[in-house]
Amino acid sequence: MNKKYYPYVLIAPSVLFLLLFFVYPFLEVFVQAFTSSDGQVGFSNFENIFTDYNFLPSLKNTLLLALVVVPVQLCMAIGMSLMISKMKKGRDTVLYILTIPLGVSDLAAGIIWLAILDQNGFLNSFLFSIGIIDQPESWLNYQNPIIIFAAVVVAEIWRATAILLVILVSGIGLIPKEYYEAAEIFGANSWVRLWKVTLPLLRPSLQTALILRTLLAFEVFAVVMLLGGSNMPVLMGETFNWAFNYQDTGAASAYAVVILALSIVFTLFYLRVLRVPKGARI
């Protein structure tokens, strides 16, 4: 066989697979979203979901969640990765522990925080033992939408900061230490070094991290289901409901299209805002 064809033979299985299980279903989502149950092409699925009383709340909750969680996580991850980069002894252990949530699904994270925030949970037991409450308090009920939201925020921060951390730690590892030393010699204190050296040089990593994390925020649903149940609808959860509980693939696909559209908009936004000028890379 001609050597020229080697690489094509090697990538062919992956390409075929991705065409079949990524490109094709991706197009099919649109087809199904724009095909009504009687086979007509049109917006009837979208009309269905837009008029559903859960659509606007789920859109609002999803966006609001991303808006609150992602910036907090970004700041935390930057702080944590700087901390890690300054460590010598025990660095690997701490890093491993801080990245444990990478192996925890949002379902499991939801269960963990349910154990804490539940009516019979550890938070209430703790508050009881220090005398703040005298009987189990039900925090996660429909009367406390803000507490439910806060609980989801905390669980999400616990679960998904690790992915940002890993990307930023490896990004920081790519910055030669001489840049910091030069900045230090020429008079920059640690705060200035963070803003003038670390963050600008970290831009490509920040971009990747933000894109991945924001998309993951749009995909959140198991945590919310566990902590909020039906009291806090989110887009992915509604998609699941339409697909699984109402068996309406068209409407579920329409939701999927909405999520995809949001993902694309945010990806483009980050690519634009955090782009690095030509020749200004490490």
Next chain:
Amino acid sequence: MSDLSYDEILEKEVREANRKKKMWRWLFLSSVAFLVSWILFPIYLLAVNSLSSADVVNGWPKSFLPEFDMESLSFFMEYYGVLNALKNSLIAALFTMVIAIGLGTPAGYALARFDFRGKETFRMLILLTRAFPMPLLALPLAVIFINVGLDDSLFGLSLVHTALALPFSVLITSSLFLGIPVELEEAAWVLGCNRWQAFMKVVMPLALPGLTASAVFAFVISWNEVFAAAVLTVNNQTLTAFLVQSLSTSPVEVKFAGGLILILPAILFLFVVRKYLFSMWGIANR
């Protein structure tokens, strides 16, 4: 002006500098300690719940120490459908692992060793998959799978999970092979190996630990995936699908025990491959 001599001022300055250093050190260590317990403590609490009897789990107030009672765990194991779900999760994850590595490794090798037309397009296709919420693709696939008889099958599910894991597998293996000097392979060719022999005798042994890591990664992706699993499986539920679909019906101790069972293997596996976690992301970064 003060009457202090230069030496006294200096001594004061040095003392001040040392005090500041100590304070920073203290602040630093306590934030490390805080963050570590912020991650570990919730997991510990889940373990406490899982290792306590149902009465205690539903009781009030709770003890922060486990009573090491296996009632919840054994109840969970005997709960209808759990064992089957556990087995299904394992099978789907193993399928995913094998397919993702089998397809991804050759592609990763091609990216690392060859320059060819369309290389950048291929790389874009790979990266593109990460700009979309992939689990959503389970929706149209559910319909397609019914038509081809893959509905409610673990194989079908693992195909979707492979779509999630394959991009990682390609990027990780390509970075792995890039890290193995091509000169080693060339030396083997000169010494009489053909391309395949050189790959098996020289590259493979060097790449094996990294390949294992990427296999583990694929396993964990499948093991943890919730949405596609819940949409695609009905009778052959995986553990995640089982837990999601029975959220409102199953007793709390089943949820907690299930959570622990879900978390443990992932944590263990990540521990085994922790060394590779960063090289993966470091390169997947670009």
Next chain:
Amino acid sequence: MTTITVENIKKSFGDADILKSVSLDIKDQEFTVLLGPSGCGKSTLLRIIAGLESQDSGIIKIGDRVVSHLPPRERNVAMVFQNYAVFPHMTVFENIAFGLRMKKAPEKKIKENVERTAALMHIDHLLKRYSGQLSGGQRQRVAVARALAVEPDVLLMDEPLSNLDALLRLQMRAELKSVLEASKTTTVYVTHDQVEAMSLADRIAVMNSGRIDQYDVPDEIYSNPATEYVGSFIGNPPMNFISPDYQVGTIPAGATQLGIRPEDFNVSKEARDNYWPITVLTREKLGSHQQLSAELNGQLFRVNIPNEIEIESGNTLYLMPKEDKKRWYTEGGKIIL
């Protein structure tokens, strides 16, 4: 007046003593080179002077001010790094202006200084470029300009030429010398290249596993190496160290080694009184002269001889060290004056 005083600086990493009580007095406007092989502690000493690393004990003074407890930014030093550390996300102008901006210098002064130093380093046409668009040599010029622009008390340079190719290095060396002579800044320069050290330095501190063996002007270092180590590190090929068994005439008390440079022999093709008959092992023609390796009863000699002497390997040659070039060393390798 910017002198630098290094007093009993000690530093160890784990079990390894990198610096074993080093002291150094650098005069105002002096160009001092720290010279030694890799691992001798020269870079660590420079970084301790800069404040990038902290000493275990000892004191650093710049002028009359003790600075050893201060962070780098409070020492008013500038530094040129081995791989330049030109910030990739800033233009050349912003790179050179960086130090002045940190000091909150007025915009007018910043512009003035940047333009002056850029012109001095011949990079005034590159001010709008990013570092990624520059060659290695240009980056190195930016690094020097950035250091000069802040008008530091002390200029520190860590192997600044080692990443350039041979030709460029020669050119930059000459250019650096004239620029730094004009700037009259007290400079500490680290290198492992003895030619660089010889050509640039007012004084050279030769370092040997954590100590300074000799701190003197280049001529003295070459002709009167304070230790056997200095003699064998400086000079190419290094000084010969010969056991006194071969020696005719008076030997100073306590001397165990005779040190003699390869070019400091009287050479003859015929046997003469008091000349050593050596057997030539190899001959290398080096253009300006030829270099021999030779041997007498197991003692190895390195000899430089003029091109006119015809000699083949295997031949015998007769040598005698020139009387005024003989240096004597003790058991411990110290020179006897």
